[in-house]
Every structure is written in structure tokens, then in C-alpha cells.
Amino acid sequence: MMLLNTLLDELTGRGSGTEAEQQERYKWLQQLRCTNPQAAEGGPMAGIPGYYWSRLPQALTVAGQQTDLLVGTMNAQYLVFAGRHAAAFGAELGLQYDANNHIDRPGGIDELLDAYEEEADGSWTTLPAGQPAPPLAGWDDVYFRVRDLSDGITIQSVTTIAYESSRFPGYTLLGTTLVGAGAIAHDDETAQYMQQIFADWAIQRDCAASCPPSSTPWPCTPRQAPPLPSGTPFDFGRNLAYLDALLTAYVRAQARAQDDGGDSANWACAAASVAYQVFSLRYTAGRPLPEVNSALEAAVAACETARAALAAAYDDDALPAFDFEQLTDYARTLQLLGATLLFGRHDLAARLAALQTAFDGEDGVYEALLSAIDPQRPAVDEWYFAEPYSTLYDCLDEADAAQQLEHLRQYLASWHGALVHEDWFNGHLRAQGLGGYYGLWAFEAAAVAMHLGLERSALAHWVMPPSP
Template structure:
């Protein structure tokens, strides 16, 4: 049928049809609504969110898989297939893995974790029983392709998504967002940013395609490993090769750039350099090799700051904006790792990138006082959660209180950072780049500085060495 053909055209990327054709399909689907008892509470499809279910008059075949069941949400329509087919759909349709948690899930990943509970005000609280051990409540995998349909008047796109989740094990969603949903008026700055994002995704896709799965067992004992819900261990070798390829690709993009995107590629390289360091640590590689990667991550931050300073003609511009939680958290991770490795020179180089925030944050200043006792004592800091517990730990005189505060910090760290794009990376570990280790390096640096009992601080986020 023509209307089914328009759905296939969207999935395969051939086109999205006219607005009139899409409206006709919507009207047609309204006549095909069905009740799906499997989607009732407790049913096998109960975890597939949707407002309406539809039974198509004939099955649609994609990558050799057939389905006549459709679920429609407010902004998208998904075919529902029995079995795990997302990687096969990705290969057939040219989709790539969502390593950076940028694509909206049909219902979201965060609800998977039993270890964290959402509060009425939209915040998150840690369930006390989750203090020890990595949460294993769920997993989540998204493959996607975004087609830019901007026309110079509006910025809009259509996204094809193949999605598997422990919320509905045994099923795969394959569908598209609706054209025009979220469209915004065209402006040059936003359009340039979208072009950068699309170019970045293309680089990530090409690097992923160039990295074949490893056939040999990983030769080191990992310091942290994500859940393996299907019995397949995390491919450390392939992911390390991917990050190294990504760094080389960003360097080429920056060298070839002549359109004012230098700052974007430098910042992308700095983020990838941290990931490469963190994954080497996570993978259990020897500490000298990890330390070399840490040096490279700090150097990448210096390059990013120089590129941003040139782009904005502001030599005082910091590498990280403390008013943004993402930047603040990464600064403390890098600073904590530098102190943990005893690399006070790297900590000083990082501090030199942040002079715009000197004397403004009590947690940052207290950490830096380990290498410079002249740093000012500051009694305020940018983010209460989870960093108040770390501030209290650094300023407590009693060892018992210090230990309690640091335990509270570790218990709240992951849940408080729920909005970060690396949040729950251990549950997005079936594709390249989704996971590189989740570590509160600053907590380990504080424990080392205060001489706290590491045995009492056992936690999946706590770096075990050095």
C-alpha cells in the first residue's frame, strides 16, 4: 500500500513524503487502532511507551524481519518486532550507535535504574540500598540516523531510531520521529551548530565502521566493567581503537577547518581525550600508560582553550565554564585524577586554564590547596548536589565525619549527574563509545589526601588505584 510505502521510505531514508501524505497516513492509522493485551501492566510489551497501538493490514519487512504491529507516540511512530534486531537494522539502514546519549529514547533510559528515584520536584534521590555495587537494573541501546530537512526558513530533521531496552526485553522498536516536531526558526548560529553536530556524527560513524570487533579476550583485568546482559563481555580493545581513531579524525578536521569551526573540533578532541584516558584506566592497563593518556587529556584541554580564546578574541576565557554542571564535573574529575596520580604539574596546568574562576568555588579551591597552600578559603560553591558532601568532607576535622561525608558523596554522585550525556554509560555499552568508565576521581584524591580507610569506601564509582 502507498501509505505503508511512505513509512518504509522514512525508515530507509529515501524520503518523508509530503505533509499531506503524512496527514493521510495518520488519518488511515486512526482507523486501525487496536487494543494490545501484551502492552497491559505486567505484559511483555508493558515497557514500550505509546499512546496508541495499530495493527497494519499487511506486514512490513525490514532487514528480513516482519511486523504488522505499530505503536504511535506523540511525536513518532515505531514498528514493533519480536526479538533483538537493532544491530541488524543498523547495518541494513546505515544507522549508527548513540554513544553520546543525544537521541531521545521512546520513554527514556533514566527510568531503568531502580537505584535512583525521581522526586516530585524533578530532582533525584539515591536509594540507600544502592550504596554498594554497580546498578544492574537495566540496559539501553539506540542506533540512529538524522536527516537534515532544514530549508533556510526552519531548522528541522527526521530521526530514524532502532531501540532495544530492558524495559521491553525480547522486542525491538524501529521507527521515525515526525517531521517538523521540534522545528525552530532558522538562524545562522543554530544552523552552524547543527552542521557541526551532523559532521561530528559522520566522523563518529566512519571511525566506528573502521574498527572491527576484537576476537581475542582482553588481556588485562578491568578496574570497572559494565553489565553484559547477553553474556557478551565489553570489547575494550575495539573501544580503545575507536577512541584513538576519533582523536586522529578530530585532529584532521581541525587542521583542515577553514570555516570557523576550529573551537568545536578542539573541544570535541578534549572530550575524546578524557574518554581515552578514562577507558585506559577502566580497562586495567598499566598505570604508566594511563598516566600518559592523562597528560594527553590535559594537553587537549589546553588546545581547546587556545582555540576558544582565538574564536572569541578573549585570552582570559576558561577551558571549562563552572556555571555549567558538565564542565564543572569534568574539571573536578581531571583535577582529582591529576592529584591521585601525584601529578601536581598537571593539576597546576589545569588550574592555569581556569584563572577566570579563581577564588569563586570552595570545592575547587580546597582541592587545589593540596598543591598550593596559598589558595583562598571559599565558603560557597557552584553546585550543591552532589558537591556539598565533598566540601564538608574537605573541611571536617574528625576522621569519622570525613569518612561519612565521602561515603555520602559517592552514594549521591551518579544520581545527581542524571542530566549529563555520559550518565548511565555503563548501560549503553553494546556499541562503540557509549562507555569509558564512570569514576569520581576527585573522591579518591580526597581519600588519599586525608588518609581515609579505602576499605570503608568501597563503591563502584571509587577508583581503586593508584
């Protein structure tokens, strides 16, 4: 019974016990190893990665749910519960939702592809209720808490997660996983980085706790809505309140860091990222265009603040707000620039261009977009990322309207899948918690269509923004 209790404490993140207790528990679990036929290829648990399974001598109970089945991987072990209980486990154990794919998953998340079917007209539908998702396709939900085990000599942490995935529909994992492969030697820079991450997660958790679910239906018609696996409507009101609270918290954290000599640039960049999300979700939620326009202007202003903070931190006034050598920065620049052009805010487009002078004349897609407001921009026939942006460049470089349409169709078809490593990828399928979804929009594609005078009705696609 003592070993069961200490095992439950470890798997739920309450504590791991002494090193001697951990060793005793490990030897005990080895004796309980079993063969689980349900985990064989084609079985209902085949999607749960692990190299050993164990049957416990007595069921353990969490949030009213019982199981005696445990699976172990190289760096982790999890209780396996029948049914979907991640949200309930999160509430019981005080876990927070991983909206941005920052927590290690058992087996990784990169292979999770779209769990929707695209129709001939470019619309999208979810998989029918009760139909299992195809292999390596679907949704993914994680609730987590991180315990810092650093001791001044080494840096180490362990994460408690409640995990559901369409790779094993009908089951929930609850357990602990080590972040990375064990501890790393302590150094001040890494320790400070970890402290910032923990502080960021704490801010997100507190902001989420301050935003209860909406009690009334959303009054606007959304421009895009995520197909939640649960079938429940997306709570636009709560998510907007959360992002607004998060933006305020990051701005406050930046001000504190400036006063106490902390890393204000880190918080300024976090605020700029959320400011874009605020704009995007307001647009997605169907809010009136004047309100969306104001949010877009605030997003550009947040980028200017972030650039100033970066310049001060690195003592380099020429430092850009976005690093085009990083796909995350490059993709966000094109989205934001595309939005300013789509909304006819050439003043904001010029302000964005002023933040990126370090990359002037280096990227053909970026220069071609800016040529809509400045014909003197240089013509460049190379770009930083071929996927998915080469087809967008081909569209801008093509004179024939039919070919332009075809290139843009190819771009829209490949845009989401090509950006699988971005933290907002599949946000529409991770929208159970707060902040996971704020709309998935290729604003740059709409800006190109408008610039070239293409027929928008021929480009119907779920990531294509409707005309403002």
C-alpha cells in the same frame, strides 16, 4: 500495498513521500487503530509510550524480522517487533549507535536508573538473567540516522531509530521521530550549529566503521567492567581503537577549521572531551600505569589547546577552559583535577588551575582540592553545585577522621545518581556500541581520600578508583 511500502520507507528512514501521500497514509492508519491489551498497565508493552496502536493489514519485514504492530506518539511512529533486534536493524539500515544520549527517546531517558544491585561491600551485580528490570530502571540502546529536511526557509530533521529499553524488555521499536516540535525558522547560526552536529555524527560513524571487533581476548585485567545486558564481555580493544581514531579525527577537523575559517573551538573542545575519555578508558581497561599517565598528560594538553581556541574565538584571553556554571564542565574539571592529584602529577594539576583563573576563589570544593598542592589557595565556604558536591565539601571541611569517612561514603553513594543528566550517565549500561562507556570514576573522591590519609579499604565502591 503502496501505502504499506511508503510506510515502510518512512519508518526505516528511506523517505517520507509527498505531502499528499503522507496525508493519505495518516488517514489510513487512523482507520487501523486498535486497542492493545498488552500495552495496558502491567502488560509486557506497558513501557512503550504511545497514544495510539495500529494493526497493519500485512506484516512488514526488516532484517528478517516481521511485525504488523505499530505504535504512534505525538511526533513519531514506530513498528514494534518482539525480541531484541536493534543491532541487526542498525546493520541492515546503516544506522549508528548513540553512545552519548543525544537522540530523543520515546518518553525520554532521564528516568532510566541503575539496573544493578549494590552489595554491602560496595561491589555491584547485575540483575539476574531473565528477571525483568524494575520500573524506570535499566539499560537503553539506540541506533540512529538523521535526515536533514531543511530547505533554506525552515530547519527541520527527522531521525530514524532502532530502540531497545529495559522499560519494555523483549521488544524493539523501529521508526522515525521528529527532532523537536516541527520546523523552526531558518537562521544562519542555527543552521551552522546543525551542520556541526551532522558533521560530528559523520565522524563518529566513519571512525566506528574503521574499528572492527577484536578477534582476541583482552589481555589486561580491567579495573572496572560494564555489566552488559547481553552478558557478552565488553570489547576494550575495539573501544580504545575507536576513541583513538575519534581523537585523531577531531584534531584533524580542528586544523581544517583553522585553515578555512570554521569553528575550530568546537572541534578543539570535542577533542579535549575525547582525550579525557581516552585516558579514562585506558585506566579502566587495566593498561599499565605509564601508558595511563601519558594519556592523562595528553588530556590536560588537549584542555590547554581547547582553552586557546576558545580565547581566540571570543577574543578573550581570560576565558576558562571549563565553565563552572555548567554542571557538565564542573564535574569534568573535578574528575580531571582529581586524577592528576591521585597520580601525583602536581605539575598537571597546576596546569589545569592555570586554565581556570577566572573562577579562582569562587568554589570551595575546587579550592580545597587545589590546596593539596598549594596551601595558599583561599578557603571558600560556597560551591556551584550542592548535589552531589556538598558532601565532598563537608568531608574536606571535617577534622574528625570517622566523619570524613562517612561524608565520603555518602558522596560515593550519591555521585552517579546525582549526575543523571550527564551524557555519560549509565554509560556502563549503554556499552553495546562504541564510545558509550569509558569507565565511571569519581577521581576527585580518591584524591580526597589520599589527601586526608583515609583508609581506602573502608571506601570500597564501584565508582572509587583503586590505588594507582
